[in-house]
Amino acid sequence: CFDTETTGIDANDAELVGISFAYEVHKGYYIPIPADQDAARSIVAEFKGILENPKIEKIGQNIKYDCIILKWYGVEVKGALFDTMIAHYLLEPELRHNMDYMAETYLKYKPVSITELIGGKGKPQKTMRDVPVEQVKEYAAEDADITLQLKEYLAPKLEAEGLNALYWEMEAPLVDALVELEYNGVRVDADFLAEYSKEITEQVLELESSIYKTAGAEFNIASPKQVGEVLFDHMKIPYRWRKTKTGQYSTNEEKLAELAHESPIVSDILRHRGLMKLKSTYVDALPKMVNPKTGRIHSSFNQALAATGRLSSNNPNLQNIPIRTPEGAKVREAFVPRNKDFVLLAADYSQIELRLIAEISGDEAMLEAFGKGQDIHSATAARVFGVPYEEVTKEQRYRAKTVNFSIIYGAGSTNLSRQLDIKRAEAKELIDNYFAQYQGLQRYMKETVDNARKLGYVKTLKGRRRYLRDINSRNAVIRGHAERNAINTPIQGTAADLIKLAMVNIHQAFQEAGFRSKMILQVHDELVFDAHREELDTIKPLIEEKMKTALPGLKVPILVGMGVGENWLEAH
Structure with missing residues (x-):
């Protein structure tokens, strides 16, 4: 079992401070690594024989991180990888998978917290390089030892739950693929983004002048409170929802989208928000994420x-x-x-996902459409609206497509009526017609929910489990959410x-x-x-x-x- 201590959380940008090892429980070893890169590489090279030996199993917690760090120091970690974080994720996908949580839950032991060494969020943080070796060695050696103990606890559980194949054939080899993928990174064109940022700024300014003109006054478009006052008090656009806990109008995207037909200002505000988010989250942010060592972005x-x-x-x-x-x-x-x-x-x-719902539900009509190479949305429209496949209109296909995806994600008639801007009764009729055509799908949905109630979980085709602890809740909203997850998880999970x-x-x-x-x-x-x-x-x-x-x-x-x-x- 091994673990690396470094100067940061970005594996492609951090420096190695030390490596800890454990090969029997309650014993850990720590090797400090100097800041000088040549000296560091020569020390790391001493462990190349073990780390690159494909016959020796490697155990770690979030081992992908350690593998990427070592790759920067000239070591390609080889051999079977047992990652305690991923093993626990397969066993309990909804829980937390950090080492401290698992140590306290399964080993009844509270490890030294990293915040004790380098400070928590909001405090001036040190890096591991600034912490005396005497302190680091206790923390680091303990990390390796606890990870080894967790492996001994989790490995038999994987076997007992029938998750061994899923771990060893899919998740463990995927770590290798992701190490390579993240290390490679992707190049972005910073000049293009700088130009595009200017373009968006011009569009935003045009939108602002249009919004202010329609409103008859300037206001802060980024303030939900002011947007609510302008739309509902000043412009008298009808507001038909409860106000927020603080007595304000809710102006989230979903609510504004429903009001778009009331005034062009609503669409302008939505577009303004979208462009501002795009600019700050991606267009202006991506160039800052470029790694100076590689000139590329390394998404994690x-x-x-x-x-x-x-x-x-x-x-x-x-x-x-x-x-x-x-x-x-x-x-x-x-x-x-x-x-x-x-x-x-x-x-x-x-x-x-639609192909997989056909596969998993065994619905004959869906399987037939895919088997013939038909467009599934047009095939659905032909069945639901009772027209020949060749005569399906764009509008009919659009409606059928919306129903296809609504059904997968468990949306009811209220949601569908909103999406298609039709009456609820019309949406209900659409859904009824849909299930009349795809009876295998309706049967699958009922059986899946019934089985989930009995077993407490659902599975993908490869045996991945998701536990649904609220499937028998007395609260209809909570239970409904679990039922939608029961139907959707085997499809999304198999994808x-x-x-x-x-x-x-x-x-x-x-x-x-x-x-x-x-x-x-x-x-x-x-x-x-x-x-x-x-x-x-x-x-x-x-x-x-x-x-x-x-x-x-x-x-x-x-x-x-x-x-x-x-x-x-x-x-x-």
């Missing part, structure tokens, strides 16, 4: 956060780039190849398992072939590659094949879309 991917099994990312959060608006999509134009020998290649699963397995298989194939091309991003159902121009013809069919066959034995055909371009938007 979290394997133990979303209870469905999906990966999430931060610094930056790539999942939240608002790609549905043209302004949001344009942010992707800033992501570019590492140099002129490369292009960006994007590969994404087509309508994967997560599918792309994770694809990443593992692609990573291993790239390693074996020694390609110069690199996997650099994973966002929702899409993988992005820095593809070497000379390797394009070889890797395109390989990526497609690995993505399609990641979950063998499915009845539903899996489709993968691919694009190549000089930036991510072009490739998408």
